[in-house]
Amino acid sequence: MQTLTPWTAPDPVVRQLSDAQGFQKAVAPSSAAAKAFGILLVIGLALLAYNLVSVFRTMSEYDAGGDRFFEVFFSTTGENFSTDPMLVAYVWGPIILIPLAIIMLVVSKLTRGKRTEAAFAAYSRDGYVAKALGLPFRFAANNSQVVPQVIVPAHLGSEEVSRWMAGVAQQVSTLDKAGSKQLTKTLVSKLSKPEVAIPAETVFPGSPPFALLVHAPDAVGAETVRAVVPGERSTRAYIVNLSKVEGWS
Secondary structure (H helix, E strand, O other), X not given: OOOOOOOXXXXXXXXXXXXXXXHHHHEOOOOHHHHHHHXXXXXXXXXXXXXXXXXXXXXXXXXXXXXXXXXXXOOOEOOOOOEOHHHHHHHHHHHHHHXXXXXXXXXXXXXXXXXXXXHHXXXXXXXXXXXXXXXXXXXXXXXXXXXXXXXXXXXXXXXXXXXXXXXXXXXXXXXXXXXXXXXXXHHHHHOOOOOEEEEHHHOOOOOOOOOEEEEXXXXXXXXXXXXXXXXXXXXXXXXXXXXXOOOOO
């Protein structure tokens, strides 16, 4: 069984998060607008790339001159000289989605201050600093990958955490194909939001009260430090950017 070193919330992090300006530097709450920006931009660029490839292929095939580039680029006429819905998507999709993505990015930037203020106010009331450790497995379903992290509050006995993590790993290793599929579906569903922490009990029955699960920010599940804010509806676990913490080395 892995033995964890007892963990204490680092003083530089605690000091940084106790101040509104320091909190804003180190914590960046996510937003729906930022997520929409990424999705819209990827789709828009993919459609644009496909259309460009199609345009150059068509111009090469028919030996068309460069002066006909925009005519071909904006063409939505299919083989039967009728409007092709797919060509409409390739032509007008990027024109609509990319500007919309930029708008979402601007909205995200403009609302960042309010999001951070709200997060700091909640953290100041009853929040705490915790460490999040990646569990030794990852799950993937429907092109979505989840690497769970367990949040370890400061001063918690390392033996208790180690015992629980070992028990979870043992439980997962003994699941059959159907059980593994159901567990994956549950984790992908419940950990769909990267900052929302859930009681481990909802996924792994019998887990102790301290155990919270949260979505890791990467596929490695590397250790992160979190500003945890308990709430009536959900618990938020904001990632602390340690490179922005004064006095951190």
